Amino acid sequence: MKEKLRILKKLIVFIIILVCLDYLVGSILKKYYFLQQNSDDSRTTFVINDVTSDILILGSSRATYHYDTPMIEDSLKMSAYNGGRIASQVFYYYGMVQSVLKRYHPKLIVLDIIPYEFEPSSDSYERLSCLLPYYDGHPELREICELRGRFEKYKLLSKIYPYNSKLFFTLKTMFNVKQKTADESKIKGYYPVEKVFKVTKKYVTPSNEIDSLKLSYFKKILADCKQANVKLVVCVSPIFIQYASTPKSIAITKQLCELNKVPFYDYSTSKIFDDEKYYSDYHHLNRLGATLYTRMVLSHLK
Amino acid sequence: MLFNSIQFCIFFVIVLTSYYLLPHKIRWLLLLLASCYFYMAFVPVYILILGFTIVIDYFAGIYIERSIGKRRKTYLIASLVANIGVLAVFKYYNFFNSNITELLNHFGLPNHIPYLSILLPIGLSFHTFQAMSYTIEVYRGNQKAEKHFGIYALYVMFFPQLVAGPIERPQNILHQFYEKHEITYDNFSVGFKLILWGFFKKLVIADRLALYVSMIYKNPAEQSSKSLMLATAYFAIQIYCDFSGYSDIALGSARMMGFKLMTNFNRPYFSTSISTFWRRWHISLSTWFSDYLYISLGGNRVSVPRWYFNLFFVFLISGLWHGANWTFVIWGGINGIYLIIGIVLRPLTNKFKEMSIHHGVLKRLTKFFKIAFTFILISFTWIFFRANSFDQATTIIRRIFTAKGKLYFMDNYTLLLYPLIGLFILFLFEANEEMHHGKNMFFFNKSPIVRIATCSILVILILLIGVFDGGQFIYFQF
Incomplete structure (x- = not known):
């Protein structure tokens, strides 16, 4: 009995210390996480909490690099923000749409999807970790965060866990380490790539598999925008890959957009972009390509 | 069930608490059931393979101990063949078959031996080696044959080391299942x-x-x-x-x-x-x-x-x-x-x-x-x-x-x-x-x-x- 009590006593003390430390470290991380500037995280925070632009662009890194926001603003005489995020997928777009629609209704949302958007990949769920810091303060994002696993909400009882793998970015902010970055107020989330790609086009046979959950969240985006009376345009920007057949994700998106009367523009097979001088790698346009592509998208939006 | 999962943490807390709450007499049963559950969390049907080798080795151990002369060796060989046979079928069959195919192709001949569409049972090499060490030690006279079938099954299936070792020796672990473990700091x-x-x-x-x-x-x-x-x-x-x-x-x-x-x-x-x-x-x-x-x-x-x-x-x-x-x-x-x-x-x-x-x-x-x-x-x-x-x-x-x-x-x-x-x-x-x-x-x-x-x-x-x-x-x- 004495041993049991000793174990219990030590265990309780250890748990109390851990809870306090977790709270303390977690609070510090939270403070500095939300003070970040010019990072992927700060742009996500901006879209969730602050953006009020007329036009909002959502998508992966392909959106970030491909949509020249200042050009869109100049051409349409409306404010615009590029809310693309590297390595994000449809669940993330859905989360962003939810947060934005909760606060205001933009005049237009441009959603850039990748040609294999709905193909199954375990990464898709892991990558939702970028939304964990918002779990506490944004109930609309909880459903998405919990897609990571059935025990996610219990893991999120820890105050440190949402900031897992964000230590260095937070330390950078904490110690005020500044990097040479573009002026966010001018570029509005658009980060062009200057590199020019020097290889031939890649040939790929697309997978026929579809993650039904991803598809269901895409359908939800269509439905929510429709319900909120927000104009939605879905695009597939150019890619330096030749698919043996139309990827199933594109075919389904086209079908769903037609059904919901949402404009859909597929540039993945456009002959105009069949030149490596427009690309920085297989998946991304460089500045030259992005300028040309934005001009073409604008022709549809005007 | 992976060690680095919340499922395992919950599972372990339940097993640990129950282990110390239950009377010593039936703790082996708890551990055996827990081990079965742990193993079946991967691919349930593969527990039958484990069951097969456990039965063979359990009886092999008893017969080796009871026999004298050449018969002892026969029982040992039977046990080893069963264990290595399971390994050969599930782990090496397709490997050897593909090598035979390549060799025959080299001489322009086809290979008609079919490939097996099977998944490798998790931790097979570990528990097979642990089972083999038991019969070998009984044969060498370093270990008495285990008469309690449940305890022997637990020796092979003890969940902490079931799927990736350490590959235990019967002399080190079997007697521990009989000992009453008090809770100690x-x-x-x-x-x-x-x-x-x-x-x-x-x-x-x-x-x-x-x-x-x-x-x-x-x-x-x-x-x-x-x-x-x-x-x-x-x-x-x-x-x-x-x-x-x-x-x-x-x-x-x-x-x-x-x-x-x-x-x-x-x-x-x-x-x-x-x-x-x-x-x-x-x-x-x-x-x-x-x-x-x-x-x-x-x-x-x-x-x-x-x-x-x-x-x-x-x-x-x-x-x-x-x-x-x-x-x-x-x-x-x-x-x-x-x-x-x-x-x-x-x-x-x-x-x-x-x-x-x-x-x-x-x-x-x-x-x-x-x-x-x-x-x-x-x-x-x-x-x-x-x-x-x-x-x-x-x-x-x-x-x-x-x-x-x-x-x-x-x-x-x-x-x-x-x-x-x-x-x-x-x-x-x-x-x-x-x-x-x-x-x-x-x-x-x-x-x-x-x-x-x-x-x-x-x-x-x-x-x-x-x-x-x-x-x-x-x-x-x-």
């Missing part, structure tokens, strides 16, 4: 610290390093020498932390229930030679091969050429034990060659040792270079272990010596920085243990503040930089 404290250290090694170091290693080894033909060298060194540490992390969790969870399993790793990367490395790495397997194969072949009490053959052969088989692929066989073969070279050069190294023994600085420098050289030699062998094919391994080796270019890290410096935190702590702990004859002065410091601070920092670091989506342990596939 010492067992709880040591067990908990082992589990925590295991989680740290797996989540903070192994899975973190895996992110870089996988990225580089996915497409080695496009990587520079620097990237491939770093990824190879990282893999050496990844596999150590992955496997020894698993072993620590196994030892820790068993210890919390009062069981003492055999140590599987003893800071192998502090080894000053390949032979020392193999006395410190995967000790339960190395001693298994030594006890049951190497010594049976005559060990070193034979002619020198035969001794070299014995060593080489044992390492080839050890390679094949790891996986049905020629890359594993080559990995084993290289280790065997290293050992033989070490023996050949022993007079020379001994002479140098004598020279440096009285010279403090020279002695320390020699030790440092020996450790570094052993690490490089071992890391080289891991290339074959990690590569998907022989061609990929040779590409990696060729590019390590020829490919120019920068270190690849996708402009994401955190990919290189995060692992360094874990590696620093690993070095700190292991160097400390090395200096204090295996005792960790952080975990087992006299000051409770140091002990609590150590545990707390490890938990915080796991939450801060642990990889929670890392997936299964490398050795599960064997």
